[in-house]
Amino acid sequence: MNIRFPKPLAHGDLIAITAPSSGVPAPLYPRLDRAIDALRKRGYRVLEGECLRQQYKSASAAREQRASELMRFLTEPGIAAVMPPWGGELAMELLPLLDFRALADVPAKWFSGFSDLSTLHLPLTTIAGWATLHGPNLMQLGGADTDAVTAAIWDVLTVQPDTPFSQGALQRHQSKGVDRPAGSGAIPLFDEKTTWKRLDRSKSDIELSGRLIGGCLDTISRLVGTSFGNVPGFVESSLADGTLLYLENAEMKPCELVRSLLNLRLSGWFEGLSGVLIGRSAAPDSVQSDELSYIDALRSVLGDIQCPVMYDMDIGHVPPQLSLVNGALAQVKLRDGCGTIVQRLA
Structure with a gap:
């Protein structure tokens, strides 16, 4: 492409x-x-x-x-x-x-x-x-x-x-979703420490690269199987560069998140990727010990896919968030919980 x-x-x-x-x-x-x-x-x-x-x-x-x-x-x-x-x-x-x-x-x-x-x-x-x-x-x-x-x-x-530009995470982020200050236009309160994480629990540094594609999981998961959501075709056309699929969860509770991610997996969205980047979740998590948690949901579907998965990144409905260009070449680095992403429009 x-x-x-x-x-x-x-x-x-x-x-x-x-x-x-x-x-x-x-x-x-x-x-x-x-x-x-x-x-x-x-x-x-x-x-x-x-x-x-x-x-x-x-x-x-x-x-x-x-x-x-x-x-x-x-x-x-x-x-x-x-x-x-x-x-x-x-x-x-x-x-x-x-x-x-x-x-x-x-x-x-x-x-x-x-x-x-x-x-x-x-x-x-x-x-x-x-x-x-x-x-x-x-x-x-x-x-x-x-x-x-x-x-x-x-x-x-x-x-x-073709000019590289770099973005890094702030030290802190807003603890609740983007709609909290929506009525007044108030400045978001960055009150929680930001840490990008690896889903495999490894503490080692990691570097991923590929062309970016993705968005809000709540909405683009509805495009699976249609001509408007041909992510596997994008991955195939980007084989020379690799593909980084990024997703963020706005409202789905853990069980619904599992269903949406499984829908993507069964439709081939996670095949041939260089990596998966998951934004901070803005949805409610489980509170009961016998319920599936948000992290359980991610590991249930993505824990054994054939590429690295990073989560709690600055993407989506929990401010602030990175500006990611679909189609851009990107290099993502994670070191000691601190992450950077370098994009190039080429």
């Missing part, structure tokens, strides 16, 4: 904002306005879509309207990036309405965010060949004091082609 990387963002570029999944209700307009103001202060122009400041049946608008606006923004030559406010629940409705084959014939542009946006990132990369950015949502970028990991998204969006 020929991965196509967007041009680096430059001063004066136009960024379009649309909500292909959940819209922004009126009480959160101030937070959205702060995020938009932050874009303008960086020198970017902003275009707001009609599918943004509203909510209609658990999404921003009817599926046809959301798909039409997103497709227009993705194909309009004057738009350099599309930055939705956040994810939601119903991005999957758009998949049969988007022409990914047509997108394969137009220049790639930045499409960023996480959560339900992974539903769109995956086929954009595996079908259209676009590199897509799994990282902080726009609604997380308007704070006055943005942490270094979150702010690194701007390094990614502006990096020159």
